[in-house]
Amino acid sequence: MAEMKDVVLEYIIDEYVDEDDDLEVGVDSPLISSGIVDSFSMVSLKIFLEKKYDIKLPDDEATPDAFDTVTKIVELVKKHQG
């Protein structure tokens, strides 16, 4: 089974990065502060995570800072998986 960080990274690359962008996105690449994912689009990313991992992420924890890298996102998801 694929690791969570790989699944999340693949989703972000598929949905937010154009094929011919000269961008190398890794698990520690800034997403929000770099502008790859904007604050409005965070909502669809949050919904993806909630559905994929059957969790509920409280709005006050789904902040731009908490979503700024795949590593941070994985930490947040794991916290709510209990």
Place this chain on the structure above:
Amino acid sequence: MSNIRSYEERLKGFDWSVSREVLGWTEGELLNIGHMCSDRICANGGADRTALIWEGFGGKKQTYTFDDLRVHSNAFAKLLQDQGLEPGDRICIFMDKIPSLYFSFLGILKMGGIAQPLFSAFGDESLEVRLDSAGTRAILTTQKHVKKVRKILDRLPELKHIIVVEGNEAKLKDGEVFFDVEAAPRVEEFDSFRAEPESPSVLHYTSGTTGQPKGAMHVHSSVWGQVLTASWVLDLRPDDIYWCTADPGWVTGTSYGIIGPWALGITQCVLDSGFTSKRWYEFIQDNRVTVWYSAPTAIRSLMRDGEDLVRAHDLSTLRHLASVGEPLNAEAVIWSEKAYGLPFHDTFWQTETGAMMIVNYPGMPIKPGSMGKPFPGIGAGLLDLETQEPVDEPGKVGLIAFRPGWPSMFRRYWKKPDIYRSKFAGAADDAMPDELRTDESLWYVSGDRASVDKDGYWWFVGRDDDVINTGGHLVGPFEIESALVEHEAIAEAAAIGKPDDVNMEVVKAVVTLNPGFEPSGDLELSIMNFIRKRLSPLAMPQEIEYVEKLPKTRSGKILRRYLRALEWGEEVGDLSTLEDD
């Protein structure tokens, strides 16, 4: 002492010519915004003054003087002229907030073109609608965004020039021109277009309830409104470091992110990276920002991150704060005074008004949550919701309206005279834009509702139509619904605003599905991403509700106001036109 000194005193015998005095303007000078924001500042001794401090993601930082601004905008003006573009041509700017956006904006105006800035997060469909409507002849973009232009180029016969200003030249396609202004030869001299006061300058697209977005056209003499409000409301002074957080794809980003401050010779900062509270505070601290013009959505996000983060930064250079885009709630005003030691001053205006209309002034007591008072020279009134007759009873809700004739007023909707006429209460059926914009017996009706208290303070109530104000940006339901029904699963759709703590409203879609499709989490995500890519992240529904049937009038029109009332827990009103089951 603030620039405005006393609001009450300024009201007495007000005349817009005071704006010329603020600039030290003499009759016979060239009235061209591009020239006024660069050459004129240099000619008056400001050539070496810093015009732009720009920071991008990853520590990139550049600083430009007003002389750099002059030379680089000259280069863009010459390039466009050399490409065969002419005064009056619509030239789109479609890029992130990189320095070339600012240089090219002034360059377009210098060669007499009409600048059409568009938000770079727009998807290809949003872009196509706006370029097609304007009959845009050229687009300035970057390698990052040119792909969206290529996708729609075949359907835009009037678009003849694609100019890529940043990226890898080797990746361009046939017919595209690459232009790196900082690598190009300096253009020391450019004979700027001799604009008349009514020469078109900027075309900003704005959304309405019905139909596709409309292009609100502004003119070079708008500068008088933008300069005076920048001076009296933003209180800009020669030694300020000013930060307007708006993107020039929207009107705030041009009126107060380019024109007003630079015509005054003020140093501006631009941050071109994603939002985090920490990054914003670092930016203010590092650049010693003194005046900050932002938006309620951002302010509420900063509130969420708390005062400890504020205290972790040195923000002591800040001396004046203002806000625009949507009503600033009282809590945010009170919080900012506590957190920063300064209240945010709310300002109300629109794409169509081109400059601030009802505002809170430096030095005037703020009633938290109020829009403030009308700017001197602005004939503001409230009209009865039904009769459109003026109302002057304190506390009574009416439509916000303005007497035509202020300098920065939009002069028309591009090729849509009927829609322009429909915005004026009391207009004759055959009145044309030039009559409407000068007839002070009419009212320009803004589409927003408010009340006025006994002290003359205005209080925002809400929109008078179905337009969704999300994060300070107006999004048209029609445009979203048109895109929604292009999704293979959706049969019919309504787009409405739903309440949101940070963005005031976000988009919610209420849809019926085609046979063979069932509601599911995957479908919800598919619809969201479909709209995000086609239109923009702002237009992306943040919630999707599946219904068996949408409420409609007997004539088959979807009743958005009914859905909206249910969403907001409001009275649903008269349902006599509702279709029977």
